[in-house]
Amino acid sequence: MQLLGKILITVSIAIFTFIPPIADLATTTHVFHPGWMPHARVHTVWLLGLTSSIGLVALYLLWWRKPDAETGLNLAAVLAACVYGAFFLSALTANMYGGALTDAEGGITGRIFGLDANVFTFSVASILLVVGWISARPRLP
Numbered sequence: 001m002q003l004l005g006k007i008l009i010t011v012s013i014a015i016f017t018f019i020p021p022i023a024d025l026a027t028t029t030h031v032f033h034p035g036w037m038p039h040a041r042v043h044t045v046w047l048l049g050l051t052s053s054i055g056l057v058a059l060y061l062l063w064w065r066k067p068d069a070e071t072g073l074n075l076a077a078v079l080a081a082c083v084y085g086a087f088f089l090s091a092l093t094a095n096m097y098g099g100a101l102t103d104a105e106g107g108i109t110g111r112i113f114g115l116d117a118n119v120f121t122f123s124v125a126s127i128l129l130v131v132g133w134i135s136a137r138p139r140l141p
Contacts, residue, residue, distance in 0.1 A: 005136025006073070009062060012129035013080050015121065016087075017055025021048045029102075054079050070138055077133040084126045091119060 024030035030044045062076035091101055101116045112120040 002136045002138070005132040005134065006062060008128045008132030009073075009077060009080070009136060010059065010132075012125045012132060013055045013058050013062070013076070015125040016080070016083050017052050017059070019121075021052055024048055051083050054083055073133070073136055077129060080129050081126075084122055084129065087118075087122050088126075091116075 024044065025032075025048075028034065030036075031041050031048075033041075036044075058076040058079040061072040061079075065072070090099065094100060101118050102110075110117045115123070
């Protein structure tokens with residue numbers, strides 16, 4: 001059960017580590033959006049680099065280097081939870097700063113089970129993270 005938990009956490013971390021850079025750099029919705037101010041593009045690349053590097057550190061802590069297995073597991077899960085928490089905070093407050101979850105021009109849009117595709121994907125990944133963390137934790141005697 002612990003191995004399955006670590007695999008679920010790995011999938012959850014991989015979703016924010018590898019998919020956004022590919023999607024955001026391969027379309028014109030973010031970094032290469034023609035209407036974006038140059039400074040907004042810098043922030044986007046900064047965010048992509050930050051979340052991807054956090055994901056790589058989390059994977060390293062989860063699978064390889066750690067003071068002890070439980071500490072590595074917990075640090076990996078907390079780092080991933082920070083990334084997902086920041087996404088949900090930005091999504092929930094988007095109306096306050098004129099933000100939007102998707103850009104209809106040149107990007108990935110759509111709904112899955114009535115939810116924005118980003119919200120759906122990150123919700124599933126967050127559930128995988130929690131279930132994986134619970135499953136991977138050492139059992140108390």
